[in-house]
Structure formats: structure tokens, C-alpha cells
Amino acid sequence: MALSGLAAGTLAGCGKGYTAQEPNNPRVGDFGVPSWLGEAPVIEESLITETVETEVLVVGVGTGGIPAMISAAENGARVLGIDRQNSPRNVREDIGAVDSRLQQASFEEFPQFRIDKTNIVQEIATYANGFVNYDLVKLWANESGAMIDWLTDIIQRDGKMVMEFEGGVGNVDEPGIRKAFATGHSPQPTELADEEWGFAESILAYAAEQGAEVRWRTEFIKCEQDESGRVTGVIARAVDDDRHYLRINASKGVILSTGGYGNNLEMMEDRQPWNQKLRIAAPGSGGNPTGSGIKAAMWLGATIDPIGAAVTFNRACVKPDQTAGDGVLGRWFWFGEQPFLKLNLKGERFCNESGPYDYMLHAAYMQPHHTYVDIWDANHAEQAEMMDEVGCCRLFPFDNGARNNIPMAVVDGMIEKLIEDGYVQKADTMEELAQKLNLPVEATVASWQRYNEFATNGEDTDYWKEPHRLLPLTTPPFYGVRTGAWFLATIDGVSIDTNMHPTDADGNPIQGLYLTGNDSGGFFSVSYPNLMTGLACGRTMTFGRRAGMLAATGQA
Template sequence: MTNKISRRTFVKGLAAGAASVAALGVLGSVEMKYSAEGSDAGSGAGTIPVPAGNMSYTPGTYSASAKGIASDVTVTMTFDETSITDVQIDVSGETPDIGGKIGDEMSQKILAAQSCNVDGVSGATVTADAIKAAAADCISQASGQTVAVEEAQESASSDWLGTAPEIAEADITETVDTEVLVVGCGTGGWITAMTAAEEGAKVLVVEKRETATGIREDIGAINSKLQQEAIQENPELAIDKMEAMQELVRYGAGYVDSDLIRVWINESGEMVDWLTDLLEKSGNYYMSLEGGIGNTADPGRDKAYATGHSPHKTEAAAKDDVITLNSTFQQHCDELGVEWKLSTSLVKLEQDENGKVTGIIAQDGNDEHYIRINASKGVIICAGGYACNTEMMQALQPQTLEMKINYSLGSTCDGSGIKAMMWAGAGLDPTHASMMFNRCCCLPTETAGYKTNGKWFWFGEQPFLKVNLNGKRFCNESGPYEFMLHSMEMQPYHTYCDIFDANNKQYAEQFDEVGCCRLFPFPNGAASNMGYDYVWSKNEELIEAGYLQKANTLEELAEKLNIPVDNFVATVNRYNELCAAGVDEDYGKEKHRLTPVDTAPFYGIRTGAWHLTTLNGCRINTDMQVLDTNGEPIEGLYATGDCTGGMFATTYPNLFTGLACGRTMTFGRHAAKLVAAK
């Protein structure tokens, strides 16, 4: 008879073993707790690694679940007296093209190893870890022992690059010829493909997903027609190009290519004008300019620039869910004769005897056959960064892993385009960067880190009071998102708490934010990405889920956040004094953003980084040619977007709204014109 034993009613050891560790040093008596599903699952005292092949079991079928990146992952395992005989894994709620694809592979690994201690799957680490934790729970139930997943050895010196795979000629069963090959279709790929086709080239797009991804809808540009019109009525929106370039060099601490920045400054306006015309001709969309640069009467440390442009549906199309930006772009591509290979992954670039890139070897994701694609004019890589490749992240920017909280929205890119270009000889940026927004939260028993799964917290970028886990204020809360997050990295457990009170709606409007975190219409009437009422409804969901804490007193709030009460109350009292005086003597925040915390109910939440994407990659020149390690162009190979370097370092300049997206589109359009003209 099959035994079905639930996790709740049998083994508590897995969760108990990892449930809590006492916080040491600076946190005094504050207890920091980690759930088995969220952080260091199964790593606590009293647990043992799972051996392979030398355990005895109570025959039956057992199930357990653990938290993946977007859902609970369920593992069901069947045992006889001495072995695991079957493993079934339900990852249907995970991201389809990432964690949602690894169930069968992980089942085979666990069954073959007779253990939960197996290698994960590159690019789907969070889901793989959840599978292993749930498998350990099943083995615990069947064996009667409290067992756990072995802690993986994480080494920054690991060989994340590896070597290009060798594909036998006999295994290449299909050959395709084109002129311009676009690898990857998202923010960069759409613009690149449409432009190359408009220029008369035969274009083929290869995309590893079943459908192309969308574009980010904050598009940064300088000197668009919309911007020029707005400046006529609002001269303060004008942007000095030299000032803009110098500011971007400063953000990157000099680790940038000023000539690349100049390409964006000089060509982004034309790109937005072209895109505006394309969308308006469809009858379904129009473009608006973000008309905000903050409070110029009370300027802060960091200047904002009105670079953001956003597409919006027309009134006629607003209620038609079938109409999207992707459908609009797809229709244009179809009219231009663009060809597609979806569910097809880049395996490696092909080069001739002189090193010229002639095309790629790709693999069809349906029947896994290999395809040679020849590109007579050139290959343009638009494959994104490596945010989902934990091995690359550990090697290149481990500090980002310490700051981030996992959430299902964000990049799904695994660095495959970067690796393929490096196998072909490309040089990598000397420094590494990411785009991070302070929009993720964790439970008050958790801390930030890539093993912690949390929730989206759009409110996090409002410059309210923020305190560390000692209950103390530690920086100016106003400015670029990453300044806040980098300051957080210097604090205990790389985590802080957002603090605000019942007057938060009034204060959020008073902050006069720019960019996507603005919750009210811009001064020129342009709509914000999300309105306050919608965002607050999401906050109420966070209260229900136990993330956002609500209290009638400051003391109660501190207790709910698991931070020292005395320190926190003293911090709030000091902050309120500064607000009353209108001068931030401690950190220099602007007067209009000094808003007191003095009206109940009080709110607090533990916050970390929402990691959108990595921003460093292979070096390119101003023709978007990929450069080798000596700085020489690799003939036939071009790139744009997050797989390229030279534009960002140290900090993403989010006060240039839409810069990353605008850069990617502008460079893609530039490359497409050059390659199509060959």
C-alpha cells in the first residue's frame, strides 16, 4: 500500500535545523531567522548530508515542497527498502523558460545519484535548490532521519567560461542562409531586426524562448522631437550634451567608453523619433515624454534628466488585450519579411580561418537537432546579460548576490551570448555592474541574499527614512537607487528597513520623484508607470502576507521588524527633529524629502535589491563591432544591449530615465544600419 506522509505531520527536522541562527556581533540579542524555503535551507545544526546507496527506507511515496523563485516546487519520491525508485517534480509554476524546464533533468540526476546532493542547472539555481531541499525532505520522511542538502562550495575562481562545445559535422542536420542574423529578441533584438529589414537586408531572428520577450517601456533619449517640443514650454528640461556625458563618466568612475556614450547622446533622439512614428502609424500607440526633473527649487546632491519616453495605448486600443507592443512589432516584421527561429538556442559562433564570424551553430529546442546558420553580412548578438547564471555572478560580482532578493520578474538571461563571444576571442569589461532597484522585500525573519525569495515592493524607492538592522539611520535616502543599495551593502546582513507613517501618500507626492518610481502624473501631464492607489493596494497585500509590518507605536514596529527597540526609537526621534528643522545635518537630504515619522499607524519592511539585469559584457566600438582582448574588432560580429560593455560601471544612472533601454535600442539600430549596408 502506498504511504502518503505529509511534511507537516512527519519530519520537522529539516525546517527546524535551518529555522534560525543567532545573529552575532552588531545585532546584539536580535534573532535572525531563516526559513528552509527561503535562505540556507537545510544547513542548520543537527542535520546530516544525504549519503547515496547506504540508507534504509520505509517503502512508500512521499511528497514535500520548497519555495522556488515564482512558486512552490513539489517533489514526489517513491522508495523501496533500500533505494529511490521514482522521482516526480512539479515545477509548473516556475518561469517557463528557466526553472520550468528543469524538472525532468533534476529527476534524472536525483534518481541516478540516489541522493538530493546533485549538481543544479546553470541559470536556474533557485529552482534547483528548491528541488534539492524538497528532495531532502522526502528522504527524511522515508528514512526517519533528519537529512539536509550539502552546502555547495562557492568559488569566485570557478571556470564559469569553460570552452566552446565541439559539434560534429554529422550532428548538424540543417543549414540556413541569411544576410543579417539577430541572436536574441527583446529590447535590442526587436529594434535591430526591424531596422535591418527596413534597410533592405534579409533578416533571420534566433530566439531561445518560445516567444520573443517584450521591450522595457522607459526609453531614454536626448533631443527627440517630443523633447524639443517640451523644451519650448519648459526650458528647464533642456539637456546639455557635454554635461550629460561628463555625468555618465562620473557615474562609471571613468570605467566607461566616452565615445560610446556620445553615440547614445547623438543618435538616441532619432531612434525615438523613428519608434514614435512606427507606433503611431499602427494606430494603437502613442509616445509621451516624461516631463519631470524633480524639485529645482530644492535641488539635491544628484541631478535628474528628462530623458524618459514611454509608449501608451491609444483610447481605441486600450481595452484590446491582443494588441501589445510585441504584436505591433511582429506585424511590422511580417510586412518586412523577417524570418524567425524560435525555441532555438545559440550554441557557438562559427569563424573562418581568418577569425571572421560567418554565422552560428544553433540547437532546436524541440527535437534538439543542430542547425548551421550562415550570415553573409554579419551576426548581431542581442542576447542579454547573465543575471540568471549564479556561477558567473559569483565569479564576477558576488556583492550583487549579497544585496539581491529573488523575485520572478527580471532578466531571464544566462550569459550564453557573452560566453559565445568570448569563445570567439572577445574581451570582457574590466569592471562589472548591474541594474538594481530597491524594490524587493523579505520577511522580518529573513535577510537579503540570492538564496532568499521575496516579494516585489514598488514603494521601496520612495526616499522615506531607512534604518539598518541595528535600528539606525545610515545614509541619505534620496538619490540614485543604487547609491542606497550600495550603502546597504556596507550594513549588517546587507539589509535595511523602510519606515513610513500614515501620511505616506502626501509625502510621496511631495517627494517629486522622477522615473518609474514616480506615483503621480508628471508636471507635463505624462502618466506615471504606476499610480499611488495601485501601489498601495500591493502594499496591503504585503501586510496580509506578513512582509510589510503595521503598528500603532514605534516600539511595536521595531519588535515586529526584529530590530533593537531603543536604537530605533532614538533614530526616529532624531530624524523627526531634523525634519522639523528642515535641515539634514546628518546626511544632507533635501528639505522637501525630509518627512517625519510621527503619525500612527507606522509601517516598516525589510528591503533589498531587485536585480533587473547585469550591465557589463563584451567590449564594442562605436560601430558596435565586438572587440577582441587586444581591442581589435572581430570581423562579422556585432552586439548591443546587456551582453556588451563600455557604457556602465559601478552604478546604474537611473536619474537618466530609461538610459539602459535607450542605449540598447540606439546601438541596435546603429549596428543594423551598418551591417545591412554591407
């Protein structure tokens, strides 16, 4: 049933946020706007030495941009994508949707996987504390299933990939703080795929098969408009060679999908300083999102969400003499999302460890140095399976047999490497572990003993953790590590309507321009609903597909 009415990607932007010279207010620049925004750069005509003509231009060839390119090309447009990278970076592979063919085929055997659209839309709005455009959330609920079916047909066309539905909602008798929804879909390679072939390669190759072209190493500078205010194209710049400027005219429309602003530290400090204090810089793949798409739309008069938001996972760690915070270099810690015992730096338990990823991190923000410690024991693999996690952190196959992202055996190898490099600590007693982690020994041992008493009794009278995840930690060796936030992406952005147009302060659309992915807003705020696996990616791809169709056909 359709409801009535109507986030990663790869960066294609350039530079750092503009900073006004010695503003009176550090958050307000010389132009009366946030100092990271500034004014659109003025590029002299004499510096523009190349002109390119196309019909639909997609800025950012990633999670949202590639579906937009495919959709526009399938609908008959001449399509060009540009990106400052030389290949797609970090195209997301957990894709959230409702009522795909794969989901519907599972309902007879697994009725608990069925999703009520009204319920999930309301749940998304609740996570955001109401700071959503309900019509956008309904649009995702109504169109995401068809988007997955479309992608499934694309990636399975040559037998090298298969789409799997990640069927799992955890323990339905003890659901915990928030309900989980079986939304996740994951493209997986078959035996016909070589090591170089994956989801990004498959969909980008299909875009080329449809006639779409890509111009790599080309960075986006700003949009251009005609006298009526319609966006007619962009000014871009070659990353390599002579760094010349070029004008790209797009007669049917420009789609921005540049990936948010996670690497623009000025925007981060202004929009969401709390996440900067939780953040640990863990090396990984991805683009370099600097907010170029958001700023470009705002230069045209578009508005932005009132509150910054991000996808943050408790998957980063530091050494025992370090604490979380922007500028701190740590390591990726995939095991961190398992809800084992977690203590603050005073050796005290402070919340229910089981729940949405950023709930744990938000609770940690309220603790000293915004850092906590994960503790587990020799039985961690068996216990992780009993905990029955869902989504990308699941370490075992899903209920319906679908493959999980990373197997437990691989995670154990990661842990061993972290021990070797001085991050994870290992000890035969809890006293020794506390000393190695620079925690107060007496308080740590007391918290551990109390937790084990709760596990033995099957009831957590301090923080009400569900019994199937309240498991004793009594078998040495014991392990521990200091943990903080691994930052995936910003998910607040420019206000858009259901035609993917950015809107101004009066709610009027900016014609000729479309936004998708983490450049667009109105969908997330405060907290990311990670118990709806792949929601950010599903929104991005659903809206990218829609933007491509609308731009190519001129329907809106």
C-alpha cells in the first residue's frame, strides 16, 4: 500500500570552507552568513577556456550520482557525470527499502519481516525529533522498493552480482530500546566476478552501457543561472594539468550529489560540534566531502536544515593514553557495536549498551572526555551470535541465510592486529586489564562484578538491558579498548521538495537544479535510525533515481 501524498556519496567539490577575514562573530562572516558559506566565487570569463554541452549534468559520481546518471540516460537524456576523484569512492552497499520483490518473497516464511509503511515513517520522524519533511520520508517508503527491484535487475544482468535481502530483525521477544526493521539489501559478488568487480563497478558500467559519460578529475565550483533564475549549468575546474576552468551547460538540469560536508571542519564545528568531540579519525576509504554542493545551492538562495546530523558508528578506537575528539588519529574497530560491557573513564557503567549506535555515542558525550571503554572476554564470538545484532554490524549470516558484511573470523583477525599495535588490551584478570587501560582498578572491578551479577540473575536493574544481550564476562583472557565515534557522513543538508529541487525561504523551488544524497535535507536530524539498515543509502539512491528521471523528462 502506498502512503498518500509525496547520506556518502562521492565528493565532486573543491577546496575548504571560505573563512571571512577576522569576523566580529566567529560564526558569522563579513557577508552576514556563516563564515563557512561566504559568497559564490567570481570566475573571470577570460579564465574559462573550455565549454562542454550536455543535457543532464550529475555532479558527484557516487552513491547518489550513479543512479541519477543511469535513470537520466534510461529516460533518453545525454548525460555527463563529473567528479574530482579518479574513480567512485565508497559507494554504499547496504541499501534500505520497503516492499522490494525480495522482501515480499520472504513474508510467508518470515512474517516478522513485513513493514508497515505508516509505522516506519513515524519511527523515522521520531528519531529526528520531528525535524523532517514527512512527504520526503513517505516518498522513500513508497518508491524505495521499486528502486531496489530496478537495481537488482541491473546488477544481475551479467551474472556477476546478486542482490541479497538481509532478513533479520533481532529478538522479537526482547526488542530492546528501539524496534528493528528488515530494510537492508546488499549486492554480493558471484563466482563469475573477479576481485576487481563490485557493486560500484557494476552500476557504473551499466551507466556507460546506457550512453552516460564521466569526466573524472574535474571539480565543481558553482552553478550558473539564466535571467529567470533557472540553473543552466556549472563552472568547474580541471584538477590536473593546467587547472583550467570550464563551463558545462546542461540544458535539462544539474543534479548535485557531492556527499555532504564531513571533511569541512569549519562547517562541522558550526553545524554539529558535539560530533566533533566524539570523533576519532580512523583511516578508511571515501571521498573528501567539503560541502561544495550545499554551499552552491545556498548561494542560489536555498535554505538548510536547522540542526546538523551525522551517521556515526561506535567503530573507532584509540590507545589507552588517548581520548576521542577531532584531530585524534585512531583505528577502525568494527567489533565496537557489539553490546558488551561499556564503562566510562572512571570505571563506571553509564547506560544500556544495547541500542542504536549513536545512542551509545550520545550517552558517551555526557561522560568524561567523551570516551568509553569496551570490555569483553574469551567467549565473545559465541556471545556475539547470541546477541543477534542486525544490519552491517552483524557478524553471522542473517535469519534467511543472507550473507553478513564481515564474518566473525575476520573480525577476530582485526582484534589481534589491534592488540599487536597497542590499541586493544588483553589481560588474565580484570585488575590487570583496568591497569592497562588506565582505568581506576577498584571502580572497574566493582562495575564488572555488578554487571556479572545482573547477567547471572537475568535482570539489569541499573539500565534495563534486554536479557539475551546481558551475558556474563567471566572467562579469561579479558579484552578492552577505548572507543569513540567512527564518522561515516553528514546527513543534514539543503531543503528540497519531492521533485528534488532545492527550495528557498518561501518554499519555492530553484528550477533546473536537483539535489540527492547528503547534499539534501529534510530527512534526518538528531539521530540516525541505524536499526533500519541502509536507510541513508536507500534514500540517496531512491532520490537519485527520481532526480535523474525528472531532469531527463522535464516532468518537474
